Amino acid sequence: MGRVRIGTSGWTYPEWRGVFYPPGLAQRRELEHLADRLATVELNASFYALQRPANYPSWARRTPPGFCFSVKGWRAVTHEHRLVGVRDALAAFFASGVLDLGDKLGPVLWQLPPSVRFDADVLARFCALLPPTTTAAAELAASRAVAPGTATSPGTVEERPLRHAVEVRHRSHENPELAEVLRAHGVALVTADTGGRWPLLQEQTADFAYVRLHGSPELYVSGYDDAALEDWAARVQGWAAGGRDVFVYFDNTMAGRAPFDALTLAQRLGR
Numbered sequence: 001m002g003r004v005r006i007g008t009s010g011w012t013y014p015e016w017r018g019v020f021y022p023p024g025l026a027q028r029r030e031l032e033h034l035a036d037r038l039a040t041v042e043l044n045a046s047f048y049a050l051q052r053p054a055n056y057p058s059w060a061r062r063t064p065p066g067f068c069f070s071v072k073g074w075r076a077v078t079h080e081h082r083l084v085g086v087r088d089a090l091a092a093f094f095a096s097g098v099l100d101l102g103d104k105l106g107p108v109l110w111q112l113p114p115s116v117r118f119d120a121d122v123l124a125r126f127c128a129l130l131p132p133t134t135t136a137a138a139e140l141a142a143s144r145a146v147a148p149g150t151a152t153s154p155g156t157v158e159e160r161p162l163r164h165a166v167e168v169r170h171r172s173h174e175n176p177e178l179a180e181v182l183r184a185h186g187v188a189l190v191t192a193d194t195g196g197r198w199p200l201l202q203e204q205t206a207d208f209a210y211v212r213l214h215g216s217p218e219l220y221v222s223g224y225d226d227a228a229l230e231d232w233a234a235r236v237q238g239w240a241a242g243g244r245d246v247f248v249y250f251d252n253t254m255a256g257r258a259p260f261d262a263l264t265l266a267q268r269l270g271r
Helices: 027-035 055-061 075-080 087-095 098-104 120-129 134-142 176-184 226-241 258-268
Strands: 004-009 040-043 068-072 105-111 164-167 191-193 208-213 245-250
Touching: 004 258, 027 040, 040 245, 055 098, 068 098, 068 245, 075 087, 075 105, 087 098, 087 134, 098 105, 098 134, 105 208, 120 164, 120 176, 164 208, 208 226, 226 245, 226 258, 245 258
Parallel strands: 004 040, 004 245, 040 068, 068 105, 105 164, 191 208, 208 245
Antiparallel strands: none
């Protein structure tokens, strides 16, 4: 059986305060509150901007042993450069402190914008650039240190496998060649439930599964009822039974449903 981790996409939301977070809980304690109840969280701030190097070890220190952060890749790679000519941007991303999560670093998520169409050659070249280990990521980081921090020294990083997942949003990716490209590089294809707005692809291309539940039918808002959660529990159990680790993140954050849906799914799976 693979290991199943269930969490939320981010943790800093006003809608959660006084509902999931107890009234009066200091905002600086919200991560600890979530990490005491769920096994993982998707770190989103890293998508919008390179983080200060001190942020990553701080997040790691504030969570219990065994907790895991998936880290959303910088949008300069996916949205500005659109996967082309991104070696320097990748180096800057890994130089910003990501590796300082240590053994709490989970997969890196690369979310493509809806305007990026499937191009097998572009995707293959991008996947070939993704570092397969933490030491390879540190070496890439050391090749170009940029603000806001300096590159991580390869000598300070314990070597571990580094997992990557790609989420696609253009219908042109509903192409069998997509799975072939990702499988050749050991990159996971994200299964994303978006209420039909973007493709729902369930083919597994790596030794782990990565699931993002954005809300259905209303994106980022709708909660999941018992029947829907039972359906997702069955899929997760199937992937885990096949030996894959499974990471599931609820992104229906805007009405405060995400943490409760995550807890319910975890309970259904005995986690």
